[in-house]
Amino acid sequence: MKQQVDVIIVGARVAGASLAILLGEMGKKVLMLDKSSFPSDTLSTHHLSHLHYLKQLDVLDEVEATGLRKIKRMRTYIADSFIEGPRESYTLAPRRDHLDHVLINKAISYENVELLEGYQVISLLKKGMQGEVCGLEAVDKRGGKHTIKAPITVGADGKNSSVAKWVGAKKYGEYSTVRPVFYGYYFNVKPLMEPTTEIFLNEGRIGFLFPMEPGIDCLGLEVRPEEFNKFAKEPQSFEETYRQFYGMSDRLEEATLQGRIIGTPGVPNFFREAAGKGWALIGDAGHSKDPSTGLGINDALMQSSLLAKSIKAWDQGESWEGVMKEFQKRRDENLGPGYRLTLDYIQTRKPWSANESALFQAMAANPMVWNRVVQHLPDVLKQHSEETPELYGSVEYEAKNFGFHY
Ligand SMILES: Cc1cc2nc3c(=O)[nH]c(=O)nc-3n(C[C@H](O)[C@H](O)[C@H](O)COP(=O)(O)OP(=O)(O)OC[C@H]3O[C@@H](n4cnc5c(N)ncnc54)[C@H](O)[C@@H]3O)c2cc1C
Numbered sequence: 016m017k018q019q020v021d022v023i024i025v026g027a028r029v030a031g032a033s034l035a036i037l038l039g040e041m042g043k044k045v046l047m048l049d050k051s052s053f054p055s056d057t058l059s060t061h062h063l064s065h066l067h068y069l070k071q072l073d074v075l076d077e078v079e080a081t082g083l084r085k086i087k088r089m090r091t092y093i094a095d096s097f098i099e100g101p102r103e104s105y106t107l108a109p110r111r112d113h114l115d116h117v118l119i120n121k122a123i124s125y126e127n128v129e130l131l132e133g134y135q136v137i138s139l140l141k142k143g144m145q146g147e148v149c150g151l152e153a154v155d156k157r158g159g160k161h162t163i164k165a166p167i168t169v170g171a172d173g174k175n176s177s178v179a180k181w182v183g184a185k186k187y188g189e190y191s192t193v194r195p196v197f198y199g200y201y202f203n204v205k206p207l208m209e210p211t212t213e214i215f216l217n218e219g220r221i222g223f224l225f226p227m228e229p230g231i232d233c234l235g236l237e238v239r240p241e242e243f244n245k246f247a248k249e250p251q252s253f254e255e256t257y258r259q260f261y262g263m264s265d266r267l268e269e270a271t272l273q274g275r276i277i278g279t280p281g282v283p284n285f286f287r288e289a290a291g292k293g294w295a296l297i298g299d300a301g302h303s304k305d306p307s308t309g310l311g312i313n314d315a316l317m318q319s320s321l322l323a324k325s326i327k328a329w330d331q332g333e334s335w336e337g338v339m340k341e342f343q344k345r346r347d348e349n350l351g352p353g354y355r356l357t358l359d360y361i362q363t364r365k366p367w368s369a370n371e372s373a374l375f376q377a378m379a380a381n382p383m384v385w386n387r388v389v390q391h392l393p394d395v396l397k398q399h400s401e402e403t404p405e406l407y408g409s410v411e412y413e414a415k416n417f418g419f420h421y
Pocket residue numbers: 025026027028029030031048049050051057058059060061062063134135136137171172173174177196279282297298299300306309310311312313315
């Protein structure tokens with residue numbers, strides 16, 4: 016098969032499908048290819064906070080239609096104490112097979128958008144002295160070879176992006192900390208009064224509990240790097256560790272695991288060059304980071320939105336080099352704060368010392384401490400923001416929505 020389109024997108028999950036929706040709306044002839052078939056799952060948990068992107072794509076109602084709980088609170092445990100508060104707006108925890116499928120269905124509802132499932136892209140076509148990308152070759156499940164041409168090829172093919180490799184996109188801002196993550200789905204975990212995202216900071220590990228539909232939760236665990244083999248070989252370690260978290264032994268009493276515990280040795284941290292002649296990267300292909308802050312899906316949707324705007328500007332006569340330079344600049348400005356906070360978060364994940372835990376427990380139980388401490392919090396956070404510039408800014412940003420003025 017030989018075909019000519021306006022934009023080829025390699026990878027049809029959150030990054031690829033969301034871009035296809037935006038380009039479909041613009042009337043572009045788009046071809047998405049993915050080696051997977053849909054609906055299908057992928058390695059990811061489900062924290063989704065920036066829901067305005069789904070609203071803009073006109074898919075929020077459908078994503079919520081499976082009966083997802085609206086998660087309005089967040090609780091962070093330090094050893095056996097916790098702090099809890101409302102969130103500025105609700106979050107969701109949709110399964111990835113569902114979320115990706117809703118996005119794909121919306122994309123292919125445009126006549127000018129097509130999806131080829133079970134098609135593995137095997138190489139890029141290039142032309143001219145500068146090797147401008149002008150299309151690609153793919154093989155289908157029966158081994159049939161296909162050539163597709165387009166002035167723009169987008170790699171939305173994940174953190175191990177082949178498109179990035181074939182164009183030689185350089186990595187930068189790399190950081191080596193890689194932390195293993197395990198997760199599983201549990202029925203009948205005793206719920207809190209209101210749907211709440213729970214974060215357990217314990218012994219240098221991070222537990223995270225995301226309420227999905229009523230009666231089912233996703234339980235995750237980021238463990239210490241040296242623990243990967245133990246947790247991979249002995250899946251019961253997952254539940255044993257979870258039961259040590261405050262209240263969880265009782266709350267897991269009637270709970271049952273659905274399926275098995277899934278894990279990865281870790282997710283790399285980097286940026287990649289965002290674009291070049293005839294190509295661009297979005298989603299994890301352009302930027303990958305540890306999932307502990309649960310930002311990857313939002314980031315993918317944000318990058319699609321920026322790239323669609325840049326392609327529109329190019330359509331209106333601006334130079335490709337100019338619009339892609341702007342795309343990369345805005346992408347990095349948007350992703351920088353979350354990246355730095357994530358790196359800071361995973362680096363400071365050490366076990367609490369006995370003294371730290373004891374002090375926190377005592378403070379949590381003593382309202383007088385909070386009377387005294389809260390008034391100084393802005394200054395303390397500002398002081399720490401010298402090392403992590405976004406720390407104060409991110410708290411202030413959310414606090415303003417609860418009426419905070421410094
Ligand atoms: C354990 C874990 C937990 C996570 N938890 C969260 C969370 O709670 N919240 C959050 O926001 N993010 C989370 N993330 C991150 C999030 O999953 C990613 O940021 C997100 O999936 C990136 O989407 P993407 O579309 O860029 O890439 P992907 O989801 O990786 O999709 C890439 C697609 O490209 C296709 N592809 C690849 N190569 C080819 C090829 N050669 N030809 C054809 N198709 C190809 C693949 O089949 C795949 O479908 C987590 C990640 C991990 C690993």
